[in-house]
Amino acid sequence: MVVNKKRIVLSNKIYPLFAGLSGDLIFYIAINTLFLTEVKHLSALEISSLTTISIFVMLILNPLVMKIINKIGALNSVRVGVTVLFLGAFLITVGNNYFTILIGSILYESYSYFKKMDTVILRKNLSFLKEEDKHLEYESKGSLIYAIVTMFTSFVSGFLFNLNNYLPMICCLIFCLINLFLVNFLYEVKTPNNKVIKKDKRKVKITHLVFLILLLFAVCYAIIDLGQNNSKLFIQYKLDSFLSLENVSIILTLIVSASRIVRVVANYFFITIYEKYKSKILSIIGYSLLISFVLILIGNFIPFKVFGIILMSIGFCLFFAIRDPFDNYIKELLLNNTKQEDHEIMINKLNFTRKLGKLIISSLITLILLKDILTYVMIFLLGLSCFSLVIVYEIYKILKKKKYA
Numbered sequence: 001m002v003v004n005k006k007r008i009v010l011s012n013k014i015y016p017l018f019a020g021l022s023g024d025l026i027f028y029i030a031i032n033t034l035f036l037t038e039v040k041h042l043s044a045l046e047i048s049s050l051t052t053i054s055i056f057v058m059l060i061l062n063p064l065v066m067k068i069i070n071k072i073g074a075l076n077s078v079r080v081g082v083t084v085l086f087l088g089a090f091l092i093t094v095g096n097n098y099f100t101i102l103i104g105s106i107l108y109e110s111y112s113y114f115k116k117m118d119t120v121i122l123r124k125n126l127s128f129l130k131e132e133d134k135h136l137e138y139e140s141k142g143s144l145i146y147a148i149v150t151m152f153t154s155f156v157s158g159f160l161f162n163l164n165n166y167l168p169m170i171c172c173l174i175f176c177l178i179n180l181f182l183v184n185f186l187y188e189v190k191t192p193n194n195k196v197i198k199k200d201k202r203k204v205k206i207t208h209l210v211f212l213i214l215l216l217f218a219v220c221y222a223i224i225d226l227g228q229n230n231s232k233l234f235i236q237y238k239l240d241s242f243l244s245l246e247n248v249s250i251i252l253t254l255i256v257s258a259s260r261i262v263r264v265v266a267n268y269f270f271i272t273i274y275e276k277y278k279s280k281i282l283s284i285i286g287y288s289l290l291i292s293f294v295l296i297l298i299g300n301f302i303p304f305k306v307f308g309i310i311l312m313s314i315g316f317c318l319f320f321a322i323r324d325p326f327d328n329y330i331k332e333l334l335l336n337n338t339k340q341e342d343h344e345i346m347i348n349k350l351n352f353t354r355k356l357g358k359l360i361i362s363s364l365i366t367l368i369l370l371k372d373i374l375t376y377v378m379i380f381l382l383g384l385s386c387f388s389l390v391i392v393y394e395i396y397k398i399l400k401k402k403k404y405a
Contacts, residue, residue, distance in 0.1 A: 003189055008125045011187035015122050015138055018186065020145025022082055022115060022179040025089055025108065027172040029150070030157035039165045040101060050102055054109035055359050062352050065113045066345065074117040074124070074344055075188040081115025082183050084108075086176035093169040116351050120343045121188045123335055128189045136332045137271055143324035144267040151260035204342045209398045210334065216391045217330045217350055218357030223289060223384050224326065226362055228319045230377050231296050232256070235312050237374065242305050255313045263320040270325045279399050281329055285322045286385070286392040292318035293382040300375065333395075 028035070036042045042050075058065070069077045084107045091104030119139070126132050153171075160167040206214075235255065239248040274281050292315040299311030331350065338346050361384070368376050 003128065004187065005129075007187040008128060008189065010185060012122065012125055012129075012138065014182060014185040015118065016141035016145055018179065018182045019118060019139070019142030020149060021175055021182065022085070022118075023142070023146040024150075025085065025172050026149060026175040027153050027157055027160075027168040028089060028092070030154045031161050031168050034158075034161060035165070035169065036101070040095070042098065042101070046098060050105040052359075053102060054105045055355050057106050058109045058113065059352070059355055059359070061110075062113070062348070065110070066348050069114065069117060069344055069348065073188065074120045075186060077114040077117040078121065078186060079183050081111045081113070081117070082176070082179040084114065085111040086173070086180060089169070089172050089176050093166065093173065113348065113351055116347050117344060118186065119331055119335075119347055121186055123343055124189045124340065125187070127340060132336075135335070136274065136328060139328040139331065140267060140270050140324075143270075143328060144264065147260070147263040147267050147324065151257075151264055154256065154260055204338075204345050207337070209337055209395065210346070212391055212395050212398070213330060213334050213337070214349060214353045216388060216395065218353040219361075219384060219391070220286075220289065220326060220388050221354045222358040222361040223381055223388065224319050224323050225358060226365060227289075227292065227378075227381050228316070228323075230365070230374060230381070231292075231312070231316045231319070234296060234300065234374050234378060235309065235316060238300060238305070238309060238312060251309070255316060258313065259317045259320040262317040263324065266321040267324050270328070274325075274329070279333075279396065281325070282333075282392050283389075283396060285326050285329070286389045288318055288322050290382070290385045290389065291315070292322075293378060293385055297375075297378055297382065300378075 033047060036047050036050075068080075072080070088104045088107030088109075088111065091107065092101055095101040095104055122138055123132070123135055126135050126138075153168075157168045160171065232252070232255075236248060236252060239251055243251070273284075277284060295311045295315030295318070299308040299313075299315065302308045302311070331347070334346055334350060335343055365377050365380070368380060
């Protein structure tokens with residue numbers, strides 16, 4: 001087996017930049033609802049259905065996706081991922097009817113299933129260099145770059161949109177083209193018995209620890225993601241009760257900007273915190289998630305409105321502080337406790353459970369919102385965060401027995 005060590009080193013150096021720029025549709029995520037309503041003239045129901053249908057379609061197609069990944073390998077899967085990301089962005093940009101935009105949305109949803117294999121490539125390369133302990137550091141650097149880029153785009157996207165409705169999407173497509181260029185610098189170490197490994201992938205055993213990790217990720221990722229969206233709306237309703245629309249808009253912009261800065265700071269210091277607390281970091285993240293909902297609910301109920309908004313804003317920012325560290329640490333934990341030849345299928349299962357968890361919990365939230373009381377949603381998510389702490393405790397006990405802590 002001939003391995004180009006220089007290309008491995010270059011690939012590892014490029015990885016954080018590639019991961020940061022290909023983490024999502026840059027620019028589009030900042031103005032997606034605005035673009036779809038004002039430019040594409042879609043209703044709120046149509047926009048919601050785009051996400052729901054796209055997630056559902058990809059959950060159904062997941063077995064086929066896994067077969068394709070096994071067939072073409074991790075590196076080609078990443079290439080497919082950034083290609084469908086570009087095609088999805090292109091169709092959303094040029095589409096003039098719901099069906100075309102839906103196809104673009106499905107492609108957008110599918111990209112993560114393929115693109116997430118970049119984690120497997122990094123892990124293989126680091127294993128070859130005997131530097132597995134640096135995996136979390138590389139992932140955190142990628143998250144830091146993503147946080148900085150999205151912070152910048154969140155500041156300028158609205159301005160660009162006002163200049164020309166299509167300017168943010170043009171910038172989005174440019175970033176997609178950059179990803180198509182950067183992916184050529186990634187390099188994957190090939191194992192000598194690669195074909196045998198692929199045949200055995202169907203027999204992957206899910207241990208109790210792996211099951212708990214997947215369950216925790218499915219629940220917590222959904223809580224964080226849906227908590228962000230609903231708490232922002234919750235804060236808006238609170239502001240509406242005593243401020244004018246203009247002031248509400250200004251304060252919300254400041255809160256969102258603060259949350260982006262918090263995300264950058266959290267990613268920057270995460271490795272330092274991790275080195276100090278190791279596996280206890282999962283408990284820290286779990287309690288932070290619980291505290292975020294407690295602050296939001298207390299802020300909503302206390303009579304001192306300004307102080308209440310401050311508490312709710314801190315709770316909102318906590319979601320952004322723990323989002324990337326949680327994602328990166330769970331991947332690290334999963335890969336550390338599974339065989340290298342199983343990593344592709346494990347990352348796919350991680351992505352699958354994330355989508356499934358979000359679909360189930362968002363559906364339950366939709367049912368709760370039929371009563372039109374957002375407070376119940378936050379209490380429901382608070383309850384789920386308590387449940388997640390139980391899973392965290394079980395994982396910690398297993399890790400402690402394995403002398404991982």
